Amino acid sequence: MDPLWVTFVKALLLCLVLLGAFAYMTLIERRLLGRMQHRHGPNRLGPLGLLQPIADALKSVFKEDITVSAADRFVYVLAPMISITFALAAFGAIPGGPAGSLFGWNPWIMDLDIGLLYVLAVTSIGVYGIFLGGWASNSKYPLLGSLRSSAQIISYELGLGLSVLSVIMIAGTLNLRAIVEINVWSVSPWLWPPLIVAFGAFVISAIAEVNRTPFDLPEAEQEIVAGYLTEYSSIKWALYQMAEYVNMMTAAAFISTLFLGGYKGPTFLEPWIPGISDWPIIWLVAKMAIFMFLFIWLRATLPRLRYDQLMRFGWVYLFEIALGAALLTGAVIAFVL
Amino acid sequence: MITFAVLAVVLVIGALGVVLLRQPVHAALSLVGTLLTLAVVFVTLEAHFLAAIQVIVYGGAIMVLFLFVIMLLNLQEEATKTRAAYRWIAYVVGVVAAAAIATGALLDPRQAPDALAVSDALRGGSPELIAQVLFGEFMLAFQLVGVLLLTAMVGAVALVQRQAETPGAR
Numbered sequence: 001m002d003p004l005w006v007t008f009v010k011a012l013l014l015c016l017v018l019l020g021a022f023a024y025m026t027l028i029e030r031r032l033l034g035r036m037q038h039r040h041g042p043n044r045l046g047p048l049g050l051l052q053p054i055a056d057a058l059k060s061v062f063k064e065d066i067t068v069s070a071a072d073r074f075v076y077v078l079a080p081m082i083s084i085t086f087a088l089a090a091f092g093a094i095p096g097g098p099a100g101s102l103f104g105w106n107p108w109i110m111d112l113d114i115g116l117l118y119v120l121a122v123t124s125i126g127v128y129g130i131f132l133g134g135w136a137s138n139s140k141y142p143l144l145g146s147l148r149s150s151a152q153i154i155s156y157e158l159g160l161g162l163s164v165l166s167v168i169m170i171a172g173t174l175n176l177r178a179i180v181e182i183n184v185w186s187v188s189p190w191l192w193p194p195l196i197v198a199f200g201a202f203v204i205s206a207i208a209e210v211n212r213t214p215f216d217l218p219e220a221e222q223e224i225v226a227g228y229l230t231e232y233s234s235i236k237w238a239l240y241q242m243a244e245y246v247n248m249m250t251a252a253a254f255i256s257t258l259f260l261g262g263y264k265g266p267t268f269l270e271p272w273i274p275g276i277s278d279w280p281i282i283w284l285v286a287k288m289a290i291f292m293f294l295f296i297w298l299r300a301t302l303p304r305l306r307y308d309q310l311m312r313f314g315w316v317y318l319f320e321i322a323l324g325a326a327l328l329t330g331a332v333i334a335f336v337l
Numbered sequence: 338m339i340t341f342a343v344l345a346v347v348l349v350i351g352a353l354g355v356v357l358l359r360q361p362v363h364a365a366l367s368l369v370g371t372l373l374t375l376a377v378v379f380v381t382l383e384a385h386f387l388a389a390i391q392v393i394v395y396g397g398a399i400m401v402l403f404l405f406v407i408m409l410l411n412l413q414e415e416a417t418k419t420r421a422a423y424r425w426i427a428y429v430v431g432v433v434a435a436a437a438i439a440t441g442a443l444l445d446p447r448q449a450p451d452a453l454a455v456s457d458a459l460r461g462g463s464p465e466l467i468a469q470v471l472f473g474e475f476m477l478a479f480q481l482v483g484v485l486l487l488t489a490m491v492g493a494v495a496l497v498q499r500q501a502e503t504p505g506a507r
Contacts, residue, residue: 072360072362075362075363075366112385113385113386113463114385114386114464117386117389117390117393120389120397121389121392121393121396121397122392124392124393124396124397124398124401125392125396125397127397128369128401131401131404132362132366132404135362135404135408143408146408147405147408147409150401150404150405151405153401154398154401154402154405157397157398174386174464
């Protein structure tokens with residue numbers, strides 16, 4: 001256990017790093033989208049456009065902060081704060097390296113026995129931000145956006161929970177650090193088929209949970225202006241954007257931790273540089289980067305689903321597939337191992 | 338003890354908000370706050386698993402559905418239509434019931450178990466302990482509740498489907 005002040009400093013640093021990463025993720029996303037769509041993207045401000053996020057931040061702070069006069073004041077202001085608070089809080093349970101590897105301190109904020117459930121619980125509260133923001137704006141399109149988002153998140157949480165079940169059954173623990181140390185793939189090759197299916201289902205559900213294309217119906221700009229964001233401006237709008245990107249990063253880190261060995265590096269590098277696979281943070285960040293790229297890549301590639309397709313896909317296919325993977329995992333553990 | 342006192346005050350205020358706030362969405366939000374505070378109480382008792390389940394099931398799923406229905410039906414502030422006499426009766430019954438429960442609790446000779454004993458029995462709030470009780474001692478009750486919920490679900494679907502099944506109804 002670290003002393004309390006260390007935990008506090010680490011939590012503060014994590015928040016700052018996540019928000020800094022958010023600023024530069026917007027630049028990376030716009031540059032990558034530009035590249036994929038044969039255009040330049042923002043490249044004027046500083047070398048490679050590196051000062052663009054700072055200019056964007058200044059701009060959104062100094063814009064007029066509009067509060068719709070028909071809005072429910074209290075909930076309208078509360079909603080973006082709920083979004084960003086729970087988005088930042090969720091990351092705290094994800095371990096960044098082996099015990100004591102960060103200059104003698106532990107590279108995580110909380111080491112919970114129920115770390116996995118903690119992340120699921122906190123992210124499921126985050127939906128209130130979107131949901132209440134859309135309602136409090138007291139306007140048609142935001143309300144439609146928030147109704148969509150709540151229906152979508154409830155539907156895809158089933159797929160998410162069921163695909164995690166395979167990992168929980170194999171690892172036999174809810175502690176994220178223990179799950180990384182066990183390494184679910186090394187238990188038995190018999191478990192690979194259900195794990196591959198669960199991994200796929202989990203990635204798809206996670207994309208739906210963070211409202212990214214092709215599941216970005218809550219803010220589908222061609223249909224409902226900007227969904228729940230329509231009536232927000234200035235810093236409140238920026239808070240929602242922060243929450244979205246921090247949620248993406250949490251999802252990427254959560255996928256890596258559950259399925260891809262989290263903070264552990266590849267062991268084949270050990271003969272050259274001893275101890276490299278135990279270096280903290282960098283391996284987790286590298287794995288997260290793969291998924292962040294995947295999220296952006298999907299946005300540039302796939303069209304948005306229609307609402308009924310979204311619901312059918314969630315309830316008819318994803319739910320059954322994840323359930324099948326969980327049952328298969330259970331059967332393999334019970335009858336083969 | 339101080340933590341519990343603060344949490345208890347927040348809980349009671351939240352619960353009162355559910356009943357007293359006129360706007361349905363505000364009342365539902367107050368309920369969300371109450372449920373989350375209850376999860377914090379579980380955390381102070383070291384019942385971590387229970388706290389997480391409380392947040393996931395009640396905070397994350399049930400209350401989102403509540404709010405979904407409230408927003409879908411666009412419920413507005415309810416004009417008080419009940420007759421004044423009924424309201425007085427309701428007040429009296431409520432106050433008497435609350436007083437009776439409070440007296441009953443205060444006169445109960447049994448001591449409330451102290452927090453240390455509770456957290457000892459929960460053993461860090463691990464899921465294994467709850468699983469042992471739920472799937473061992475109360476297996477039959479657990480399965481009966483499952484059947485009950487299934488019945489309710491089938492009933493609800495049957496009620497909705499009745500219209501569509503008659504030929505030519507669409």
